[in-house]
Amino acid sequence: NAGVTQTPKFRVLKTGQSMTLLCAQDMNHEYMYWYRQDPGMGLRLIHYSVGEGTTAKGEVPDGYNVSRLKKQNFLLGLESAAPSQTSVYFCASSYSKGGRFDGEQYFGPGTRLTVT
Amino acid sequence: ELKVEQNPLFLSMQEGKNYTIYCNYSTTSDRLYWYRQDPGKSLESLFVLLSNGAVKQEGRLMASLDTKARLSTLHITAAVHDLSATYFCAVIRSGNTGKLIFGQGTTLQVKP
Numbered sequence: 001n002a003g004v005t006q007t008p009k010f011r012v013l014k015t016g017q018s019m020t021l022l023c024a025q026d027m028n029h030e031y032m033y034w035y036r037q038d039p040g041m042g043l044r045l046i047h048y049s050v051g052e053g054t055t056a057k058g059e060v061p062d063g064y065n066v067s068r069l070k071k072q073n074f075l076l077g078l079e080s081a082a083p084s085q086t087s088v089y090f091c092a093s094s095y096s097k098g099g100r101f102d103g104e105q106y107f108g109p110g111t112r113l114t115v116t
Numbered sequence: 117e118l119k120v121e122q123n124p125l126f127l128s129m130q131e132g133k134n135y136t137i138y139c140n141y142s143t144t145s146d147r148l149y150w151y152r153q154d155p156g157k158s159l160e161s162l163f164v165l166l167s168n169g170a171v172k173q174e175g176r177l178m179a180s181l182d183t184k185a186r187l188s189t190l191h192i193t194a195a196v197h198d199l200s201a202t203y204f205c206a207v208i209r210s211g212n213t214g215k216l217i218f219g220q221g222t223t224l225q226v227k228p
Contacts, residue, residue, distance in 0.1 A: 042218035
């Protein structure tokens with residue numbers, strides 16, 4: 001099992017450019033999450049999904065969009081990148097049991113994004 | 117609004133010493149997690165605490181949970197250099213979607 005993988009690992013964008021980050025998991029998890037990590041602020045939830053075809057906003061959703069067309073993939077899009085979106089992005093996934101979150105989240109290796 | 121606060125945010129200690137990291141949260145929560153992060157790496161799960169009075173230990177680390185006080189502690193016994201990392205606590209928001217709220221993290225530096 002590869003667990004949770006993220007593509008790409010590093011990226012530099014110019015202000016106004018767009019890009020998509022891909023998260024893939026091979027654990028058949030229902031729930032998937034996108035977080036950003038900034039110095040001194042821990043991780044903050046951007047968007048999450050409780051199943052294929054469903055997405056919802058987290059704490060800091062502005063400037064991001066997501067899609068979950070396949071159960072194993074969760075895409076994070078930046079339509080018009082801004083310097084404030086310079087961060088490390090982590091994807092995570094987790095089991096569900098009886099329609100409820102169960103257990104813990106498994107994190108991917110992260111994507112380091114710089115917007116100049 | 118659920119808030120999670122850790123203290124201290126930075127801790128420099130000598131090998132062999134003991135210390136405790138504190139994690140306070142503002143509203144009731146179903147469970148609490150402790151994670152470790154090495155520089156440039158992802159998060160590694162250390163402990164999951166599910167109920168009041170829960171205590172878990174792994175090597176030199178011991179975590180406990182007091183849900184009445186809304187407080188968790190991560191105690192380090194006889195620190196070694198390999199424990200140098202950033203430690204995060206996180207709590208689950210109410211509901212069944214597993215949304216985690218993280219503390220700011222505590223960076224631990226253990227000096228030989």
